[in-house]
Amino acid sequence: SQQGEEDPQALSIQEGENATMNCSYKTSINNLQWYRQNSGRGLVHLILIRSNEREKHSGRLRVTLDTSKKSSSLLITASRAADTASYFCATYPFGAGSYQLTFGKGTKLSVIP
Amino acid sequence: DAGITQSPRHKVTETGTPVTLRCHQTENHRYMYWYRQDPGHGLRLIHYSYGVKDTDKGEVSDGYSVSRSKTEDFLLTLESATSSQTSVYFCAISDLGIERETQYFGPGTRLLVL
Numbered sequence: 001s002q003q004g005e006e007d008p009q010a011l012s013i014q015e016g017e018n019a020t021m022n023c024s025y026k027t028s029i030n031n032l033q034w035y036r037q038n039s040g041r042g043l044v045h046l047i048l049i050r051s052n053e054r055e056k057h058s059g060r061l062r063v064t065l066d067t068s069k070k071s072s073s074l075l076i077t078a079s080r081a082a083d084t085a086s087y088f089c090a091t092y093p094f095g096a097g098s099y100q101l102t103f104g105k106g107t108k109l110s111v112i113p
Numbered sequence: 114d115a116g117i118t119q120s121p122r123h124k125v126t127e128t129g130t131p132v133t134l135r136c137h138q139t140e141n142h143r144y145m146y147w148y149r150q151d152p153g154h155g156l157r158l159i160h161y162s163y164g165v166k167d168t169d170k171g172e173v174s175d176g177y178s179v180s181r182s183k184t185e186d187f188l189l190t191l192e193s194a195t196s197s198q199t200s201v202y203f204c205a206i207s208d209l210g211i212e213r214e215t216q217y218f219g220p221g222t223r224l225l226v227l
Binding site for chain 1: 148
């Protein structure tokens with residue numbers, strides 16, 4: 001079953017604008033991760049935020065986590081055409097004995113030059 | 114792609130034939146995973162391995178088997194392929210360490226079952 005659900009399913013913005021994607025999940029988590037997938041390629045890990053963290057930055061990426069609402073957001077600032085990709089959130093469940101991630105269905109981001 | 118290769122990269126096969134996909138890693142990571150990716154479903158875990166000869170089922174394991182006889186290789190077998198197994202298959206790896214939950218993905222195998 002799908003743990004994370006991204007919103008919106010698709011997003012189109014102009015280059016230079018900020019892009020915000022949201023993820024909601026259902027059960028308690030140890031951490032939440034965001035991955036990027038360029039067309040026809042494998043997924044690439046972007047950032048991991050643990051359940052005791054509220055915000056994390058990496059370059060132009062800002063991730064927030066609200067465990068009370070079971071939601072996370074990924075903000076990409078000053079977007080570039082190269083940011084065009086699908087973005088997935090993935091949750092690592094709390095107390096899991098094996099390192100299994102559950103992925104959402106993704107947000108498809110298009111950045112128009 | 115973090116020292117992960119998948120073979121073949123593309124395959125067309127017929128219903129009822131056996132198919133084996135190979136994942137090979139050069140990172141010496143302990144954990145290996147097989148996912149399938151389908152439109153509208155995102156990535157779903159098929160099987161995973163937590164060591165040589167140690168495997169377990171994921172969310173969508175029916176119709177698939179796996180084997181891991183060496184740290185570097187994780188094989189996914191479709192015993193008798195069906196059209197519903199047409200998909201893109203991704204292998205991933207992870208290891209112990211500070212961010213052990215992070216997974217690194219291979220380039221994928223596109224499988225078409227006619």
